[in-house]
Amino acid sequence: MSVAEKRPLAEASHVMAALQRIWQGARLNWATTTGAVIVLVAIGAAIFAPLIAPYDPIEIAIENKLLPPSAEFWLGTDHGGRDILSRVIWGARASLTVSLLAVVIGVTGGVLIGLFAAYHSGSWVEQIVMRAIDAIASIPLLIWAIAIIGIVGVDSVDIGPFTFTNVHKLLILIGLLYMPTLARITHAVAQVEMTSDYVKARRVQGAGNLAIMFGDVLPNCLSPLIVQATLLVAIGIVVEASVSFVGLGVQPPTPSWGSMLADARNYVFSGEWWLPVFPGAAISLTVIGFNLLGDGLRDVLDPRRSTGRLLT
Amino acid sequence: MTALLLDVRDLRVSFPMANGMTEAVRGVSFSVAPGEAIGIVGESGSGKSVSALAVMRLVAQPGRITGGEILFEGRDLAALDEKAMRTVRGRHISMVFQDPLSSLNPAFTIGQQLVDTVRAHRPAATREAARDRAVEVLELVGITEAGRRLTSYPHEFSGGMRQRVMIALAIACEPKLLIADEPTTALDVTIQAQVVALLWQLREKLGLSVLFISHNLDLVAEICDRVYVMHTGNVVEHGDVEDIFLRPQHSYTRMLQNCIPRIEGVEPWSAAARSSTGEVAP
Numbered sequence: 074m075s076v077a078e079k080r081p082l083a084e085a086s087h088v089m090a091a092l093q094r095i096w097q098g099a100r101l102n103w104a105t106t107t108g109a110v111i112v113l114v115a116i117g118a119a120i121f122a123p124l125i126a127p128y129d130p131i132e133i134a135i136e137n138k139l140l141p142p143s144a145e146f147w148l149g150t151d152h153g154g155r156d157i158l159s160r161v162i163w164g165a166r167a168s169l170t171v172s173l174l175a176v177v178i179g180v181t182g183g184v185l186i187g188l189f190a191a192y193h194s195g196s197w198v199e200q201i202v203m204r205a206i207d208a209i210a211s212i213p214l215l216i217w218a219i220a221i222i223g224i225v226g227v228d229s230v231d232i233g234p235f236t237f238t239n240v241h242k243l244l245i246l247i248g249l250l251y252m253p254t255l256a257r258i259t260h261a262v263a264q265v266e267m268t269s270d271y272v273k274a275r276r277v278q279g280a281g282n283l284a285i286m287f288g289d290v291l292p293n294c295l296s297p298l299i300v301q302a303t304l305l306v307a308i309g310i311v312v313e314a315s316v317s318f319v320g321l322g323v324q325p326p327t328p329s330w331g332s333m334l335a336d337a338r339n340y341v342f343s344g345e346w347w348l349p350v351f352p353g354a355a356i357s358l359t360v361i362g363f364n365l366l367g368d369g370l371r372d373v374l375d376p377r378r379s380t381g382r383l384l385t
Numbered sequence: 386m387t388a389l390l391l392d393v394r395d396l397r398v399s400f401p402m403a404n405g406m407t408e409a410v411r412g413v414s415f416s417v418a419p420g421e422a423i424g425i426v427g428e429s430g431s432g433k434s435v436s437a438l439a440v441m442r443l444v445a446q447p448g449r450i451t452g453g454e455i456l457f458e459g460r461d462l463a464a465l466d467e468k469a470m471r472t473v474r475g476r477h478i479s480m481v482f483q484d485p486l487s488s489l490n491p492a493f494t495i496g497q498q499l500v501d502t503v504r505a506h507r508p509a510a511t512r513e514a515a516r517d518r519a520v521e522v523l524e525l526v527g528i529t530e531a532g533r534r535l536t537s538y539p540h541e542f543s544g545g546m547r548q549r550v551m552i553a554l555a556i557a558c559e560p561k562l563l564i565a566d567e568p569t570t571a572l573d574v575t576i577q578a579q580v581v582a583l584l585w586q587l588r589e590k591l592g593l594s595v596l597f598i599s600h601n602l603d604l605v606a607e608i609c610d611r612v613y614v615m616h617t618g619n620v621v622e623h624g625d626v627e628d629i630f631l632r633p634q635h636s637y638t639r640m641l642q643n644c645i646p647r648i649e650g651v652e653p654w655s656a657a658a659r660s661s662t663g664e665v666a667p
Contacts, residue, residue, distance in 0.1 A: 195446075270487040276443055277482075278502045278554060279475030288501070292492040 105369025111362025115355075119165040128156035130163040131326045139345050149347035151336065157347060160328040161355050167317070167329035168359065171244040172309025176302050178244070179251025184298070186252060187259025188286050194264055203260065210253040214308070215315055217250050218243070222321040243322055247312055251305055258301055262294040296374035303367035307360040314356050330356050390458065390594050391417040391440065391478075391562055397452035398432070398439050409435045409448065411618035417562060422588055422595040424605030424626070426641060427615035433598050436615070437564045440596075441480060442470050457562075476506045479555035483567040485548035489539035495550050496535030499523070499557055506558045522553040525590070526583060545576035549583065556587060563587075564596045569604060581607055602641050606630050614638045 118125065127147075137154035140146055148157040190202040209217075222243065230237045237245075266272065267290055275285050310330075316322035317331025325332060330352040337348035398410040410432040417423050425433045438444050440455055442462060455462040462473065482488050490498060499519035504510055510518070516535070523531035526549040539547060548568060555563055565584060569577035585608050587593050599605050605612055606626050613623040614635065622635040633639045 270482055270484055271490045273443070274480075274482060274488040274551070274554070275490070277441060277474055277480040279471050279473075279505055279558075280502075281471055284505070289490050289492075293490070295492075 102369065102372075104365045105372070108362045108365025108367075108369060111358055112366055115165050115359045115362065116169060118162045119169045122163045122166055126156075126159035126162045128159040130155060130159040130328045139340070139348075141345075142347055148351045149345075151333075151348055152340070157333075157351050160333060161330070161351055164328045164330045164333060164352060164355065165359075167240060167323045167327065168310050168313050168331075168356075171240060171247065171313040171322075172306045175244045175247035175251060175309045176305050178248025179255050179305065180298065180302050182249070182252040183255025184259050184291065184294075186256040187294075188263055188291065190256065190260045191263035191267060191290070192282065192286055194267065203257075206253040206256055209250070210257075214247070214250045215312055218246055218312055218316050219319060219321060221246055222316060227321055227324060239322065239324055243313065243316060247309055251309075254305070255298065255301060258297050259294055262297055263290050266290045266293045300367055300371040300374060303363055303370055307363035307367070310356060310360055310363070388419075388459070389416045389456070390419045390421075391596070392456040393436070393440065393453065394456070395453040396436060396439055396455065397450065398435050398444055398448055399451045400448040406451070408451070409618055410439065412453070413615070413618070413620050414453075415613050415620065415623070417594050417596055419561070420588070420592050420594055421611070422584075422597060422609045424597045424599065424609035424612040425615055426599055426602050426605050426612060428600055428641070430617075431615040432618040433615045434566050437480070437566050437596065437598050440564065441474055441478060442467075443474075472506070475502065475555075475560065476558050477560055478562045478564065479558070479560040480564040480566060481548070481551050481555050481568045484571045485544055485551050486571070488551050489547060489554075491539055494536050494538055495523075495542075496537075499535070499554060502554055503557050518557060519553075522557045523550070525556070525587070526550070526553045528553070544572055545579060548572060548576075548580055552580075552583065552587070556591065556593070559591070560593070562594045562596060564598070566598045567600070568597075569601075570599070577604070584608055600641075601645060602630070602638075603645055614641065 132155070134150075134154035137146070137150045139152055140150045140154075142149045146156050146158070148161065150156055151160070186202060186206070190199045193199045193202075222239070225242065227239045229239070230242065263286075272285055272289060275289055280288070313322055313329070314331030314334065317329045318335045320332075320335065323329035323332055333352035334349055334356075337345075337352070340348045393416065394414050396410055396413045397408060399406040399408045401407075413432065413436055415423065415425065415436075425436065427433045435444060435448070439450050440457075440462065442450070442455075442465070444450060450463055453463065457473070457478065462470065465473070489495065493501075496516070496519055499522065500512065500515040503515040503518050504512075507515075519535060520531045523534065528534055528546065528549055539550070542550060548571075552563075552568075563584075568584070569580050572580060581604055584595060584597070588595055588608070595608065597605055597609055602612075609626050611624065612626050612629045613620050614629065614637065615621065616637045622629065622633070622638050629638060630642070633642060
């Protein structure tokens with residue numbers, strides 16, 4: 074019984090082979106592929122924005138104000154005469170910078186906290202850490218973000234030689250707020266892995282605690298973390314857009330999908346539909362892209378769960 | 386008499402329970418001479434595995450060693466600090482566990498795991514030297530095309546092969562004592578015979594001392610010189626394997642013996658039985 078049950082488990086945590094499988098496309102379905110394509114397009118737009126954007130996204134040309142989509146301006150222009158397509162392309166930068174870097178910060182911190190708690194499994198240290206995390210996670214992320222930026226303000230902050238613009242503050246804040254989720258996952262998986270025989274075997278071979286935690290336990294926690302990180306990127310895009318929408322995120326005139334939506338509010342009922350639709354579509358598509366990719370990765374990395382199969 | 390390699394005296398291990406401490410090992414003494422193979426037999430819960438883990442100072446929390454001495458080459462392991470103990474584990478004393486399916490890290494190739502273990506105890510060794518050593522020990526435990534198998538993941542091996550890899554990991558740093566905690570229990574009978582034969586060969590080739598823990602008196606009889614019989618945390622009987630096997634004094638030893646189904650007319654401990662398992666290809 075134990076043999077039959079352990080086999081798929083062992084292969085599930087088997088990250089390298091799983092990445093190979095992704096590479097070979099053995100289990101890729103159309104949903105995952107679509108997600109991956111959308112994500113790549115968004116990242117490409119962010120990186121190559123200066124090259125592919127047809128117009129300057131910031132410079133105001135009042136004579137072109139509120140033009141509908143045409144051959145000249147594919148997605149129309151806004152109230153300042155700025156090309157919406159160019160602004161959507163440049164807006165990908167703000168969205169993806171915030172969401173991707175926030176996930177990097179969140180994964181780093183979450184993994185450290187989770188492993189720390191798992192290492193102190195059963196002691197009061199673990200209880201304090203995990204209950205503190207529960208407390209933070211009990212308030213929704215968006216409320217935390219709006220409240221803290223609201224208190225700190227949207228101006229740049231200088232700390233030592235570094236200048237933190239509002240975007241930097243936002244991504245650090247979102248990263249901190251991701252930590253509880255990722256710490257919980259790491260903690261839960263690491264606790265199970267730490268009781269496994271291979272950890273005992275590593276101790277017998279003379280490995281130290283740090284080597285075991287980072288060298289043996291962590292690699293076996295990676296699959297659920299990769300899946301969760303992908304899904305958190307999608308959440309980050311929504312949070313950045315929401316915070317920018319209420320004026321606490323990316324500051325004008327820098328384009329961002331959220332602030333473009335905020336600007337478009339006045340034109341929703343006056344017929345200039347292209348103002349809200351295209352940045353909104355950019356947000357939705359990118360979020361869907363990351364979600365599809367995350368679900369696909371979950372299928373490949375973790376055969377025990379089969380959510381997301383509905384789409385195949 | 387030559388100096389003992391391992392001399393455990395009056396070892397006591399206790400676990401805290403709701404109503405005070407429960408002693409799992411109650412004053413156990415055993416010894417291993419260099420190059421000797423000794424067996425510890427007993428039923429589940431008799432304290433044999435806990436005794437072995439206590440020698441490695443790896444009794445599962447919250448249990449702890451509450452008394453006795455563990456003299457290894459004259460040094461008391463029970464009194465060593467954790468850092469010094471780490472250099473003993475793997476380098477001087479090594480251990481093989483019951484379940485080879487879960488004892489290898491599923492996320493790394495066996496080559497990576499072998500190289501890491503070798504380099505953990507020999508920081509000076511280059512990657513190439515460690516890799517050569519990995520191939521060497523894999524060949525020693527009878528894995529063919531060892532160089533090619535280094536890049537294989539644990540799930541690509543069968544149970545018996547994985548136990549061979551575990552043994553390779555255990556002997557990679559040339560320990561003096563190998564503790565085998567029910568190394569064959571999770572394997573089927575033919576593979577059991579191969580693993581026992583392998584341990585026998587390694588003992589001959591490397592001059593390894595073996596502490597073999599099992600509930601199967603027949604297996605112990607095949608490779609061990611002396612046997613300790615444990616029951617409820619105590620050693621109830623010990624002596625040469627033939628004495629214990631042919632003239633068991635304690636009623637519990639007789640019960641252990643009788644509980645193993647065997648084919649009429651074959652004496653498992655006999656020279657014939659030994660050579661028949663010893664001939665299994667490495």
